[in-house]
Amino acid sequence: MLPQDIKKQYDTSRARAEAEAAQRKHAAYTAMPRLRQIDEEIRQVSFNRGLELIKAENRDQVRRDTAEKLAALYAERARMLSERGMSTDDLLPRYACEKCSDTGYLENGELCPCARLKLAGRKYSSSGISENAGFDRFNENIFKDPEQLKRTRRAAEICAQYAENLEIGGAKGLLLMGETGLGKTFLMDSIGREAIRRGYSVKKYTAYNLIDAALRAVRRHEAGPELTGAELLLLDDLGTEPMIPGVTIETLFAAINERQFSGKATVIATNLTKNELFTQYGERIFSRLFASREYAAITLRGKDLRM
Numbered sequence: 001m002l003p004q005d006i007k008k009q010y011d012t013s014r015a016r017a018e019a020e021a022a023q024r025k026h027a028a029y030t031a032m033p034r035l036r037q038i039d040e041e042i043r044q045v046s047f048n049r050g051l052e053l054i055k056a057e058n059r060d061q062v063r064r065d066t067a068e069k070l071a072a073l074y075a076e077r078a079r080m081l082s083e084r085g086m087s088t089d090d091l092l093p094r095y096a097c098e099k100c101s102d103t104g105y106l107e108n109g110e111l112c113p114c115a116r117l118k119l120a121g122r123k124y125s126s127s128g129i130s131e132n133a134g135f136d137r138f139n140e141n142i143f144k145d146p147e148q149l150k151r152t153r154r155a156a157e158i159c160a161q162y163a164e165n166l167e168i169g170g171a172k173g174l175l176l177m178g179e180t181g182l183g184k185t186f187l188m189d190s191i192g193r194e195a196i197r198r199g200y201s202v203k204k205y206t207a208y209n210l211i212d213a214a215l216r217a218v219r220r221h222e223a224g225p226e227l228t229g230a231e232l233l234l235l236d237d238l239g240t241e242p243m244i245p246g247v248t249i250e251t252l253f254a255a256i257n258e259r260q261f262s263g264k265a266t267v268i269a270t271n272l273t274k275n276e277l278f279t280q281y282g283e284r285i286f287s288r289l290f291a292s293r294e295y296a297a298i299t300l301r302g303k304d305l306r307m
């Protein structure tokens, strides 16, 4: 079920943890020969217990005796280790993930959360969504102005709510407005991450990449970029793309229109103001972006957070 290369990562990580544990154990045995004896005795007592239980007349007695012996051996073992500043755990493998012991699977056969993250990570890296985004990574410390923090936090709440079902208040679209450096891309990518985590398919373009792809397709007489496949389309930096007659507005309109028509979710981020959007893209695109049934708009205000 896991792709071969991820499975291989787990195999490597597990083998390393086990080899390191074997080394630590070997070193401990060398330093404390009695420890090796104790481990050998523990194995013997456990093994004999099975045999004795079969032939014993008083099985409870056997159980009590072996439990006592084992307890004494474990206690001696723990004492020896602690005298050297070690614990029992030090001789066990240290897996990167304790939940699945670096197998990728939980005991019930389900994928471990760590494996889900690895799978999602692959989707992020091919999608252009930042791995550093995420609503749980919202960093309040970068805000100097408490009002701006409050507003942005509120915007993040709306975005998180949107990411749950890819709609908000009946609108399948979300328009993130505001100047550069206010966190629009962070919010957009956080929506993308959350949507991927919830199992939605997500595609991200910057407006520049989208128009670039469309222009190349026109030149090669090929079909333009695929616009309706993903359940969620993220379109970042609207307004930074080149205005190519016959390409830019047509491609953007097709993207917005086709997604709306097929009932798919779209998040658009732009530095442009409402007036600028109207001037640059005209009535057709403008009227769709500002139809409140189709797009919920969030405007971020404040100082550039990167300064």
Ligand SMILES: [Zn+2]
Binding pocket: 097, 098, 099, 100, 101, 102, 103, 104, 105, 112, 113, 114, 115
């Ligand atoms: Zn795991």
